[in-house]
Amino acid sequence: ETGVTQSPTHLIKTRGQQVTLRCSSQSGHNTVSWYQQALGQGPQFIFQYYREEENGRGNFPPRFSGLQFPNYSSELNVNALELDDSALYLCASSLAPALNTEAFFGQGTRLTVV
Amino acid sequence: AQSVSQHNHHVILSEAASLELGCNYSYGGTVNLFWYVQYPGQHLQLLLKYFSGDPLVKGIKGFEAEFIKSKFSFNLRKPSVQWSDTAEYFCAVNAGYGGSQGNLIFGKGTKLSVKP
Numbered sequence: 001e002t003g004v005t006q007s008p009t010h011l012i013k014t015r016g017q018q019v020t021l022r023c024s025s026q027s028g029h030n031t032v033s034w035y036q037q038a039l040g041q042g043p044q045f046i047f048q049y050y051r052e053e054e055n056g057r058g059n060f061p062p063r064f065s066g067l068q069f070p071n072y073s074s075e076l077n078v079n080a081l082e083l084d085d086s087a088l089y090l091c092a093s094s095l096a097p098a099l100n101t102e103a104f105f106g107q108g109t110r111l112t113v114v
Numbered sequence: 115a116q117s118v119s120q121h122n123h124h125v126i127l128s129e130a131a132s133l134e135l136g137c138n139y140s141y142g143g144t145v146n147l148f149w150y151v152q153y154p155g156q157h158l159q160l161l162l163k164y165f166s167g168d169p170l171v172k173g174i175k176g177f178e179a180e181f182i183k184s185k186f187s188f189n190l191r192k193p194s195v196q197w198s199d200t201a202e203y204f205c206a207v208n209a210g211y212g213g214s215q216g217n218l219i220f221g222k223g224t225k226l227s228v229k230p
Contacts, residue, residue: 004157033217042118042204042220043158056217090158092218100146100165101208103218105158 003027004093004106012112013081021076021109023091029104031055031097032074034066035090037108043090049074050097078111086113116141118207120221127195128229135190135224137205146208147188148218149179153201161203164188175199197230 003026013019025032031050035043045058049068063079072093078085088110092103121136139145149161162173169181179190188205202225206218 035218035220040222042120042206042222043218045217045219048217058217092158097217102148102160102163104160105150107157 004091004104006089006091006106006109008109009107010110010112012114015081015083015113017081018077018079019081019111021078021089021091021111023074023076023093023106025072025074025091025093026104029093029095030072031094031101032068032072033092033094033103034074034076035092036060037088037090038084039087046076048097055097081113083113086111116207116209116219118205118219118221120203120205120224122224123222124225124227126227126229129197130194131228133190133192133195133199133226135203135205135226137188137190137221138186139188139205139207139219140186141207141209143209147179147181148206148208149173149177149188149190150204150206150220151201152204152223158204161190195226195228197228199226200228201226 005024007022033048034046037043047057048055052068065077068074088108090108091106094101094103119138147164150158164181172178202223204223205221
């Protein structure tokens with residue numbers, strides 16, 4: 001167990017809908033990163049939050065947005081869902097946004113868009 | 115653009131065979147390198163990491179990896195695999211992609227199946 005928890009574990013949504021995924025970071029960690037893992041692929045960086053501010057973003061459109069709360073938990077929101085958004089969404093927390101830091105992953109949320 | 119390449123998509127070995135999984139990255143600056151493992155139905159777990167110093171790093175469960183800077187490689191090895199090593203293995207690099215530090219670029223993964 002890493003101490004990083006994500007909810008829900010599975011979700012089915014219809015194309016065009018909106019979805020919110022949640023992540024509780026490990027105790028003492030102030031940095032949360034979100035990744036998308038499509039079937040047969042490695043995780044792809046979406047964005048990172050550090051002390052409630054977005055701190056870097058990968059190659060994802062603006063309909064992917066996030067929040068980080070004072071307790072460092074985080075949400076990932078996706079608007080106008082597309083079929084290609086079907087994937088495992090992973091949350092990772094770390095002590096700080098540094099190069100030499102270890103990220104601890106949650107079990108992920110499996111999103112299916114139909 | 116920064117990228118990570120894993121050479122093998124699926125590797126099948128018998129128990130006690132030796133393992134080497136290839137990983138190459140494309141980035142000329144300072145990098146930090148990781149191998150993660152994902153057992154069926156479980157979360158990604160860190161096997162080992164390289165930040166600096168001795169390029170031969172040892173991780174959990176008997177795994178080790180060697181950083182060869184001139185080859186931009188970070189191959190994972192284990193002298194004798196067990197059935198319980200059946201999992202997917204991901205190589206990752208942290209090089210400040212996307213305007214922030216502390217995020218990772220992953221390879222596509224290598225699925226390892228160990229036959230008892």
